[in-house]
Amino acid sequence: xxxxxxxxxxxxxxxxxxxxxxxxxxxxxxxxxxxxxxxxxxxxxxxxxxxxxxxxxxxxxxxxxxxxxxxxxxxxxxxxxxxxxxxxxxxxxxxxxxxxxxxxxxxxxxxxxxxxxxxxxxxxxxxxxxxxxxxxxxxxxxxxxxxxxxxxxxxxxxxxxxxxxxxxxxxxxxxxxxxxxxxxxxxxxxxxxxxxxxxxxxxxxxxxxxxxxxxxxxxxxxxxxxxxxxxxxxxxxxxxxxxxxxxxxxxxxxxxxxxxxxxxxxxxxxxxxxxxxxxxxxxxx
Numbered sequence: 001x002x003x004x005x006x007x008x009x010x011x012x013x014x015x016x017x018x019x020x021x022x023x024x025x026x027x028x029x030x031x032x033x034x035x036x037x038x039x040x041x042x043x044x045x046x047x048x049x050x051x052x053x054x055x056x057x058x059x060x061x062x063x064x065x066x067x068x069x070x071x072x073x074x075x076x077x078x079x080x081x082x083x084x085x086x087x088x089x090x091x092x093x094x095x096x097x098x099x100x101x102x103x104x105x106x107x108x109x110x111x112x113x114x115x116x117x118x119x120x121x122x123x124x125x126x127x128x129x130x131x132x133x134x135x136x137x138x139x140x141x142x143x144x145x146x147x148x149x150x151x152x153x154x155x156x157x158x159x160x161x162x163x164x165x166x167x168x169x170x171x172x173x174x175x176x177x178x179x180x181x182x183x184x185x186x187x188x189x190x191x192x193x194x195x196x197x198x199x200x201x202x203x204x205x206x207x208x209x210x211x212x213x214x215x216x217x218x219x220x221x222x223x224x225x226x227x228x229x230x231x232x233x234x235x236x237x238x239x240x241x242x243x244x245x246x247x248x249x250x251x252x253x254x255x256x257x258x259x260x261x262x263x264x265x266x267x268x269x270x271x272x273x274x275x276x277x278x279x280x281x282x283x284x285x
Contacts, residue, residue, distance in 0.1 A: 038090030055124025059162015113173035133179030238282030
């Protein structure tokens with residue numbers, strides 16, 4: 001626990017478990033108001049506006065943004081769990097802010113900002129300002145908690161959803177320092193603070209500018225990633241599959257016409273073979 005607020009929250013929660021701490025009606029009402037706002041946004045907000053660059057997508061791969069702008073229709077239907085997953089993220093933010101307040105942590109609440117990149121305005125809303133630094137609250141899976149959010153460097157290595165440009169964009173737009181992420185494991189309630197103090201703000205802003213130029217100048221489509229070899233017990237099969245970043249993309253079937261979801265061709269276990277997103281198969285298969 002490197003952040004002082006982490007210590008405060010753990011202390012409060014320990015007292016709450018022991019029955020010696022409480023949460024005020026004012027804080028509880030604030031959490032309830034935020035939860036109601038999240039429900040209203042997700043269920044009553046209507047269809048999304050036409051494509052535009054936002055803080056929430058500015059760090060996504062350029063090829064994904066190209067499709068979102070130029071060929072947005074997708075044949076990959078989002079599962080019904082998508083809506084609940086979005087709500088869980090909103091609820092986690094509301095709950096965690098309430099716990100921070102009850103722990104005596106003083107912070108500035110969310111606010112809307114606009115990042116100017118040339119003639120382009122990128123809008124967004126950060127989660128909080130703590131100690132003069134912009135922080136975001138993220139809920140994640142146990143795997144994401146232990147791996148992706150194990151450190152800033154691990155997130156930077158595989159930032160599939162663009163969390164780093166999003167956070168830095170918020171901070172630059174707000175003219176404040178970059179803080180980090182309050183990360184909550186949505187399965188078991190673990191939480192931690194991951195600092196972004198190692199971020200190279202100038203480098204990230206150059207990346208944002210490059211993305212803005214690419215989208216605004218209607219550059220021709222170009223894939224950002226290549227297929228990766230399939231392996232089984234550290235041995236290459238000769239088959240090629242989508243990389244992990246591409247597997248999250250709603251436009252993967254248009255980007256990779258040869259894409260096929262098939263049972264693993266190399267799995268030798270007794271259970272049902274896992275599904276693999278193949279791009280090409282070795283002749284022997």
